[in-house]
Amino acid sequence: xxxxxxxxxxxxxxxxxxxxxxxxxxxxxxxxxxxxxxxxxxxxxxxxxxxxxxxxxxxxxxxxxxxxxxxxxxxxxxxxxxxxxxxxxxxxxxxxxxxxxxxxxxxxxxxxxxxxxxxxxxxxxxxxxxxxxxxxxxxxxxxxxxxxxxxxxxxxxxxxxxxxxxxxxxxxxxxxxxxxxxxxxxxxxxxxxxxxxxxxxxxxxxxxxxxxxxxxxxxxxxxxxxxxxxxxxxxxxxxxxxxxxxxxxxxxxxxxxxxxxxxxxxxxxxxxxxxxxxxxxxxxxxxxxxxxxxxxxxxxxxxxxxxxxxxxxxxxxxxxxxxxxxxxxxxxxxxxxxxxxxxxxxxxxxxxxxxxxxxxxxxxxxxxxxxxxxxxxxxxxxxxxxxxxxxxxxxxxxxxxxxxxxxxxxxxxxxxxxxxxxxxxxxxxxxxxxxxxxxxxxxxxxxxxxxxxxxxxxxxxxxxxxxxxxxxxxxxxxxxxxxxxxxxxxxxxxxxxxxxxxxxxxxxxxxxxxxxxxxxxxxxxxxxxxxxxxxxxxxxxxxxxxx
Numbered sequence: 376x377x378x379x380x381x382x383x384x385x386x387x388x389x390x391x392x393x394x395x396x397x398x399x400x401x402x403x404x405x406x407x408x409x410x411x412x413x414x415x416x417x418x419x420x421x422x423x424x425x426x427x428x429x430x431x432x433x434x435x436x437x438x439x440x441x442x443x444x445x446x447x448x449x450x451x452x453x454x455x456x457x458x459x460x461x462x463x464x465x466x467x468x469x470x471x472x473x474x475x476x477x478x479x480x481x482x483x484x485x486x487x488x489x490x491x492x493x494x495x496x497x498x499x500x501x502x503x504x505x506x507x508x509x510x511x512x513x514x515x516x517x518x519x520x521x522x523x524x525x526x527x528x529x530x531x532x533x534x535x536x537x538x539x540x541x542x543x544x545x546x547x548x549x550x551x552x553x554x555x556x557x558x559x560x561x562x563x564x565x566x567x568x569x570x571x572x573x574x575x576x577x578x579x580x581x582x583x584x585x586x587x588x589x590x591x592x593x594x595x596x597x598x599x600x601x602x603x604x605x606x607x608x609x610x611x612x613x614x615x616x617x618x619x620x621x622x623x624x625x626x627x628x629x630x631x632x633x634x635x636x637x638x639x640x641x642x643x644x645x646x647x648x649x650x651x652x653x654x655x656x657x658x659x660x661x662x663x664x665x666x667x668x669x670x671x672x673x674x675x676x677x678x679x680x681x682x683x684x685x686x687x688x689x690x691x692x693x694x695x696x697x698x699x700x701x702x703x704x705x706x707x708x709x710x711x712x713x714x715x716x717x718x719x720x721x722x723x724x725x726x727x728x729x730x731x732x733x734x735x736x737x738x739x740x741x742x743x744x745x746x747x748x749x750x751x752x753x754x755x756x757x758x759x760x761x762x763x764x765x766x767x768x769x770x771x772x773x774x775x776x777x778x779x780x781x782x783x784x785x786x787x788x789x790x791x792x793x794x795x796x797x798x799x800x801x802x803x804x805x806x807x808x809x810x811x812x813x814x815x816x817x818x819x820x821x822x823x824x825x826x827x828x829x830x831x832x833x834x835x836x837x838x839x840x841x842x843x844x845x846x847x848x849x850x851x852x853x854x855x856x857x858x859x860x861x862x863x864x865x866x867x868x869x870x871x872x873x874x875x876x877x878x879x880x881x882x883x884x885x886x887x888x889x890x891x892x893x894x895x896x897x898x899x900x901x902x903x904x905x906x907x908x909x910x911x912x913x914x915x916x917x918x919x920x921x922x
Contacts, residue, residue: 455479458807461501464532464553466560472501473532473559477808479574480602482586482595490582493599494574496806497565498532509562509641509916510612512600514569516621516649518592518826519818521572523798524790525619529899529908530564532557533805535797539902541768549793551801556899556909561916562615565603569625570595571818574810587818588827589836593628600629601638613641613920617912620865620896623648624838631841634848642919643842644912646857647865647896650839651876654869657746661835662709665744667869669701670694672731672750674860675767679755681732694860697730698868708743747863748782766895767861790897791816843877846886853919854887857911859894859904867891888915 457478479492515522534554538545568575570586577583618626623645657664686693708723728735751762763769764784773780802808828836858867890911892898899905
């Protein structure tokens with residue numbers, strides 16, 4: 376997938392997606408699964424979708440509607456009744472009946488005028504006492520990505536079929552199957568799309584700008600949650616948040632925002648976290664991200680057999696050694712800057728080559744500072760392959776040539792087609808939600824413009840502070856951090872650094888737990904990662920007070 380983060384003055388880039396290693400084998404698709412019942416409901420009617428333009432990854436088109444038709448398409452906020460369907464799934468030998476509700480909720484200003492509508496798909500287990508049933512709100516990030524990934528890849532009752540066990544790209548046509556690792560038996564689920572993604576829309580270009588930033592995004596999701604639990608009488612349910620990538624930025628912000636408005640959560644799951652952007656975005660005056668990337672470089676180099684034998688033989692030991700070197704010798708060397716002696720510099724070059732698999736020449740020419748773009752380009756350059764950013768296990772040739780492609784993440788070409796194809800069909804055929812409105816997997820497909828990073832004016836964007844506020848205001852709040860060892864978008868060592876710098880008393884820090892995966896940004900893509908996620912999240916929910 377493309378990079379989803381909008382551009383700051385210093386080009387903040389955080390994403391959610393990933394990658395490829397094509398396999399020529401494919402399992403024949405089974406007959407399509409039908410919904411058991413469709414409850415009649417008014418379905419949305421919108422103008423026919425225009426063909427989507429190919430967006431420039433780094434330069435999204437201005438958020439200006441060229442025609443009245445475009446304006447209606449991009450900014451339709453006509454509220455209609457949700458579509459309700461009924462389904463069954465067999466999970467661990469037990470048949471579960473559930474209800475799916477698909478629609479949009481209005482985001483209103485104080486006088487009741489609708490400013491935007493947010494699209495959602497909710498799953499509730501039948502025959503349960505809703506007031507006591509756990510309820511999880513899940514969302515992806517970007518910023519500017521729809522929540523198709525968590526919905527159809529990890530938590531929902533149906534999911535996309537990929538080549539397993541690695542999760543590589545399957546051959547088309549793509550198909551869907553029951554998700555044996557869904558969380559529906561443990562919690563009702565609500566998947567929400569940010570305004571500008573999916574079918575979520577603002578009422579006008581100006582209103583769109585209100586929601587298209589850190590502050591407006593947090594406020595719109597918070598209002599969605601308030602309205603959902605109000606309309607569905609879920610105020611007494613154990614409440615959970617599950618955010619991925621920029622969705623963790625959002626989840627942390629929501630937790631702090633709603634803590635002051637009478638809504639507390641039992642637990643918050645942060646998958647591939649991006650809370651403190653100081654740990655992710657290097658600048659001329661910020662070397663911290665270079666340090667925090669090193670252990671992920673080590674893991675990816677080991678996966679591709681680029682480490683010396685003494686490290687490759689035990690990757691757990693290699694990871695620990697890499698973490699120690701990065702946090703001590705390497706960090707000290709970068710701090711010295713030009714004061715580093717020639718002898719000290721050569722020692723760093725040699726050690727860094729050992730832990731990253733890169734040549735000494737590349738490291739020296741990069742002034743000891745290897746970013747994601749350089750690492751993904753040079754690690755397998757002898758094979759003329761690019762390594763994935765969102766999942767370093769994946770590789771692919773540069774589409775415009777080895778030296779002519781500025782940056783390319785081979786993960787996107789593997790995940791985007793099957794998820795997009797399957798989800799659009801699933802919405803219409805199984806969930807009964809039929810509309811001509813385009814479903815924007817990425818907001819930049821619609822040319823909605825740049826993201827307002829808010830606190831970036833004072834430095835780096837940050838919602839770790841909001842998370843800390845939520846934690847100290849609610850001593851019962853539990854937080855689970857999920858991280859993949861092959862993720863270069865939100866490196867696991869950066870996640871650990873962020874959580875270690877919340878300045879929490881021991882009592883509150885004990886409420887934070889971690890789950891690590893031999894995977895990338897989307898830890899649920901490998902089959903073993905998906906199973907582990909279900910077990911980790913289930914155990915976490917029990918500790919967090921879910922009945």
